[in-house]
Amino acid sequence: MPAPERMLTHLRQAIALVRATPGRSGHTLSLQNCTEVLVAGDIHGHVPHFQALLKLAGLAEHPTRHFILQEVIHGKHRYPGGGDKSHQLVDLFAALKCQFPKQVHLLPGNHELAQWTNRPVIKADSNQNALFQEGVNTAYGSEFGPRIYSTYLELFQALPVAIRAPNGVLVCHSLPPARSMQLFDPARLERDTYEDVDLQPGGSVHSLLWGRDTNAQTVADFLAKMNAELLISGHIVAEDGFSVPNNRQIILDCAETPAGFILFPTDRPLTHPELVACVRTM
Numbered sequence: 001m002p003a004p005e006r007m008l009t010h011l012r013q014a015i016a017l018v019r020a021t022p023g024r025s026g027h028t029l030s031l032q033n034c035t036e037v038l039v040a041g042d043i044h045g046h047v048p049h050f051q052a053l054l055k056l057a058g059l060a061e062h063p064t065r066h067f068i069l070q071e072v073i074h075g076k077h078r079y080p081g082g083g084d085k086s087h088q089l090v091d092l093f094a095a096l097k098c099q100f101p102k103q104v105h106l107l108p109g110n111h112e113l114a115q116w117t118n119r120p121v122i123k124a125d126s127n128q129n130a131l132f133q134e135g136v137n138t139a140y141g142s143e144f145g146p147r148i149y150s151t152y153l154e155l156f157q158a159l160p161v162a163i164r165a166p167n168g169v170l171v172c173h174s175l176p177p178a179r180s181m182q183l184f185d186p187a188r189l190e191r192d193t194y195e196d197v198d199l200q201p202g203g204s205v206h207s208l209l210w211g212r213d214t215n216a217q218t219v220a221d222f223l224a225k226m227n228a229e230l231l232i233s234g235h236i237v238a239e240d241g242f243s244v245p246n247n248r249q250i251i252l253d254c255a256e257t258p259a260g261f262i263l264f265p266t267d268r269p270l271t272h273p274e275l276v277a278c279v280r281t282m
Contacts, residue, residue, distance in 0.1 A: 004144035007091055011151045014094035017101040018158045026190035027205075029105065029160040031266070035064040037165050038263045041241065041252030042109060042173075042234040045075020045086025049259045052282055056263070059100045067100075068163060068171055069093060070234050071109030074121060074128040075255070083135030084128070090152055108159045109173040109235060110209040116153040117199055161189055161208055165266040168229035169275065175222040175233065176207035178215060184208070186225050212236060214245035223248060230275055232262060241281040247272050250279060258282065 002010070023030040031037065038057050043049055050069070057067040072089035079085060096104045114121045114129060121128040136152070137145035162172040176184040180202055188195075188204040198205040212235065213219075219231060231249040238253035241260030245251060252260040258281035264270065265278075 001088075001139050002091065002095075004140045004148065007094075007140070007148055008144070008151060010091070010094040010098055011148065011155060014097040015151070015155050015158050017097050018106075018155070018160075020101075021105070021160075022102060024160065026192050027160050027194070028162045028164070028186075028189050030164045031066050031166060033064055033102065034066050034166055035267045036062065036263060036265055037066045037068060037169070037171070039068045039171055039232050039252060039261060040070060041238070041254035041260045042071040043069060043089060043259075044071060044111075044255040045073065045077050045084065045089055046255055046259070047077075047085075047088055047092070049254050049282070050089055050092060053254075053261060054096070056261075059103050063103070066103050066105065067096075068105045068107060070107040070171075070173055070252075071111055072106065073115060073132055074111040074123075078131075079135055079138045081134070081138055082131065083138040084131040085135055085139075087132060087136050087139065087152065090155070094155070105163060106159050107163060107171065107173055107234075108156055108161060108209065112156040112159070113199070113205070113209050116156040157194070161205060162186075162226065164226075164228060165264075167266045167269050169232060169264065169266065169270065170223065170226055170228035170230070171232045173209050173233060174211045174235040175213065175219065175231065176204075177211045177213035178218045178221075180207040180211065181218060181221050181225075184222075184225060209235075214249065214251075216246035216248065219246055219248045230270065230272060232275075242279050244276055250276060252279075 022032040075086035241258035
């Protein structure tokens with residue numbers, strides 16, 4: 001575990017670098033100097049999967065390759081006292097963002113949103129938000145734990161919620177359901193500061209991160225609003241590590257084994273079958 005003072009420095013630097021990432025517009029990001037993208041599925045604190053993906057990414061050897069992580073918190077790995085260890089992946093992202101500021105990105109999911117808006121996620125009768133905070137305090141102690149935790153929340157608020165590749169592939173945690181699509185306003189994602197209405201059920205950010213609608217027409221309507229051609233998302237469990245619910249979307253899941261990820265080129269347009277052919281599992 002890194003020294004608390006060092007971790008705070010990394011986190012604060014990472015927040016500044018997230019906000020300064022080239023191509024950022026509010027809480028959206030258009031990737032710059034990019035010929036390839038490696039996207040991981042929801043990883044939920046699985047450090048070995050992160051380590052394997054980082055090795056596969058080869059960022060130093062591939063300066064125009066970008067690496068996108070998504071939904072890193074609320075995992076099943078615990079400290080002896082019961083606290084959630086998934087904050088370790090936030091720490092690893094922060095350190096990696098400092099090392100490769102233009103190539104490494106983190107997409108928040110509904111779990112990060114729930115944590116920083118203090119809307120508890122309950123699984124197996126356990127409050128995931130409380131377990132996460134307990135894990136931070138276990139790792140960093142009563143003096144630094146609360147400071148590091150509040151900095152995590154600041155990071156979650158700063159992260160982009162939608163990332164566009166140069167060839168029209170959009171990466172985000174999910175998409176709004178059909179019932180919310182008419183009210184979904186992509187322009188609200190391009191603001192530097194969220195309004196409370198964006199974060200409430202039915203709001204543009206909440207519906208983007210919590211929706212589970214994979215209907216082909218809903219996905220087509222969403223992509224039209226986002227000015228994109230194809231969608232890579234997470235949020236929905238995929239026993240095979242990935243799923244292909246329609247002809248415009250791929251869902252990735254990296255929380256268990258097999259773990260799904262994708263490495264695709266961005267220097268040319270891709271058809272949906274070509275994008276699907278880029279999916280791999282480990």
